Amino acid sequence: GESVGLHLPTLSVQEGDNSIINCAYSNSASDYFIWYKQESGKGPQFIIDIRSNMDKRQGQRVTVLLNKTVKHLSLQIAATQPGDSAVYFCAENPPSYNTDKLIFGTGTRLQVFP
Amino acid sequence: ETGVTQTPRHLVMGMTNKKSLKCEQHLGHNAMYWYKQSAKKPLELMFVYSLEERVENNSVPSRFSPECPNSSHLFLHLHTLQPEDSALYLCASSQSRDGELFFGEGSRLTVL
Numbered sequence: 045g046e047s048v049g050l051h052l053p054t055l056s057v058q059e060g061d062n063s064i065i066n067c068a069y070s071n072s073a074s075d076y077f078i079w080y081k082q083e084s085g086k087g088p089q090f091i092i093d094i095r096s097n098m099d100k101r102q103g104q105r106v107t108v109l110l111n112k113t114v115k116h117l118s119l120q121i122a123a124t125q126p127g128d129s130a131v132y133f134c135a136e137n138p139p140s141y142n143t144d145k146l147i148f149g150t151g152t153r154l155q156v157f158p
Numbered sequence: 159e160t161g162v163t164q165t166p167r168h169l170v171m172g173m174t175n176k177k178s179l180k181c182e183q184h185l186g187h188n189a190m191y192w193y194k195q196s197a198k199k200p201l202e203l204m205f206v207y208s209l210e211e212r213v214e215n216n217s218v219p220s221r222f223s224p225e226c227p228n229s230s231h232l233f234l235h236l237h238t239l240q241p242e243d244s245a246l247y248l249c250a251s252s253q254s255r256d257g258e259l260f261f262g263e264g265s266r267l268t269v270l
Contacts, residue, residue, distance in 0.1 A: 087162070087248050087261030088201075133200070142255045144191065144214050148200040 056155045063121040065152045067134035072115060074147075076137040079108060079119045082151070083130045091119070091132075121154075129156045161185040162262035164249050170268045173239060179265045181232040181249030189255050190232040192224060195246040195264070207232060208255050239269045 057063045069077070075096040080088040094101045094108045094117075101108050107120040117134050133151035137143070162183045171177050183190065192204040206214035207226040221243075223235040232249055249262040 085263065087250075087263045088259075089261070090258055143189070143252050143257060143259055144203055144206045144255060146203075146259075150198060150200050 053150075054153045054155065056157060057124050059124060059126060059156055059158050061124055063119075063124045063128070063154055063156075065119045065121075065132050065154065067117040067119075067149055069115050069117060069134070069136045069147075071136060071138050071147070072112070073139050074136040075139050077108070077110060077117050078135045078137075078146070079106075079117075080133050080135065080148075081128075081130045082133070088133070124154075124156050126156050126158070129154055162249055162251055162260050164247075164262035164265050166265055167263065168266045168268075170270065171236065171239065172270050173241070175236075175239075177236045179234040179236070179247055179249075179267075181234075181262055183230055183232075183249075183251040183260070183262075185251055185253075185260060187251035187253050187257070187260070188229055189252045189257070190226060190229075191250040191252075191259070192222075192232065192234050193248040193250060193261075195248055197245075201248070205234075206255070213255070236267070239267075241269050243267065244269045 078093045079091045081091050082088045092103045092108050094110050099110050105122045109118045131151040131153050133149045135146045135148045137146050165180045189208045191206050194202045203216050204218045205224040210226050221238050225233040246264040248264045250259045252259050
């Protein structure tokens with residue numbers, strides 16, 4: 045079946061460093077991708093999204109890169125802060141345009157040390 | 159402050175109990191969702207309601223019974239659950255079925 049996976053289950057970084065979280069997706073027809081952040085005891089929160097007609101999108105301290113050739117998605121967090129500690133997971137949307145068709149990854153835990 | 163509120167935040171129940179999870183959204187959205195989040199597993203969609211009509215039921219066992227009395231409220235009725243049903247149950251809403259999801263903080267369910 046289709047799946048969305050992650051290269052690393054846990055990522056530890058020092059405060060102030062940049063973080064890179066990776067995600068592999070399997071459906072080459074997926075045309076919309078989202079990154080979510082889930083803090084401990086909270087629900088997932090939308091961070092940034094990207095459509096397949098783009099290969100890069102920037103937000104505030106975050107950048108998402110999309111490489112359709114190898115079906116790879118990454119989230120870059122600049123100057124990582126303690127408040128960035130959370131589980132991050134990606135989601136892909138096959139070309140049905142319904143949110144309920146989102147396929148979620150399992151998540152990477154980001155730990156930020158002082 | 160989240161626009162999607164879930165209660166209770168924590169629930170412990172025996173396999174013979176009947177309980178309900180409640181979700182309320184204050185965002186004026188038309189679609190509401192139940193997801194199951196188990197440890198080390200991706201989010202699993204359980205049910206989707208659009209304009210108070212159930213439009214998706216992902217082969218969820220009948221011991222889970224959703225109810226959507228109006229566009230702001232969503233319930234998940236639980237009956238004779240199994241220990242493997244222990245998980246975080248997340249409610250979400252979106253403006254429409256292709257809109258951005260807004261999640262609640264979840265109800266942590268433990269079945270003994």
